[in-house]
Amino acid sequence: MNDLSVHFEGVSKKYPHFSLDNIHLELPAGSIMGFIGANGAGKSTTIRILMGLVHQDTGSVRVLGHTMPAAQAAAKLDIGFVSEDMRLYCPATLAWHMKFMRPIYPRWDQKYAEELARRFDLKLEQKIKGLSHGQRVKAALLLALARRPRLLVLDEPTTGLDPVARMEVLSELMAVLADEDRTILFSSHNTLDVEQISDQITFIDRGKIIDSDDKEAFLDRWRRLRLVLPADGVVPRLPGVVAVGGSGRLPVLTTNRFDPAMVSVCTDQGATVQAVDTMTLEEIFVANVHSRRERLTA
């Protein structure tokens, strides 16, 4: 159970206008990691390195025990990969694609593939070119899932899906985890999806991992404290404060190292704690990115 399905150590890759800098990533088997970043943050480059599609300049990458990119052929038999720019063969049907995959992947599960087609409301005899965007995403996901890979790597799997299709996809991703040896890494900028199903969360911005933790710890660490200061009061000094908002005697502090004892620290310094707000993953992500960028430009 404690095996790492994905392990990046000090991985860097330089491009003329972008570089991925010293990436560390650990994904235990049997869990789901949500990989969050703004557009152009480095999510897809990281995923391409993981798949051996792009070779890192420095650092080591191990996927399901295989060294990448050297052992990528062996690793890929066990990885199901779906990305937005992946093309299916338009003149052919979904059934044709299934028949094509079957002899390549030893664990191909035809019964499961047909069951998924029913659940995703896909017709086996329909040609790919007649499918909507959402149906194509679901078709690609079906082809990846039916191979029963030990690791699923999904680049933006829910982008552009309607709410019903999104729910169907999230349900199937969760169902994969019934088997404790199977692992999912998915990138998204939909923080709601990530917050709901991920065990591990990693934030990436401008080519750097800015935070990575298990979800419960993540959500527990971040709080917003709304204070009322006495007339001549000063804002209490608290650990992990990344932003001070609000105004004058009504400051709002955002901390990433919250501890319930902070409330009495504020009270001892004469401040009244009006509220301690939990934060959504989206708020945490935005606060995190802002504070990092401010520190860089300061």
Added chain:
Amino acid sequence: MYTQYIDMHSDVVISQSDSRPMYQQIMDQVKQRVAMGEWASGEEIPSIRQLAIALRVSVITIKRAYLELEREGVILTQQGKGSIVAPNPGLSMELYREELTDRLEDVARLGNLLGLSGEEIACRTKEAANRLSEARLIGNGLTKERV
């Protein structure tokens, strides 16, 4: 003892617009059902992974809810055997006590907002308690004068 599998996922509802963390929503709903006797002690509850899949919620979130429920004595988890509702007759009072603590904190916070002192807040709380017992007496057919 007769054990019955609880169809939990049809009963537990997770709300994304609820400001409480998801693990707390799960804990609260389990506790409420146990306190109301809907779920009897000894009954089997789904495994962590089963419930995670049914609710489409991270395994780690359900794990946390179960760990805290176990620590509070609401459920028992046996290694390799899954979890059951624990024998715990004191749970319902415990629930009300917890809720009272939460509500009192709200009262204190609102009082602070209005600039009331601790004594003033206590005084208002006492008044509220008096009003409630008067209302009860009237409800029982006793008027204030006759008491």
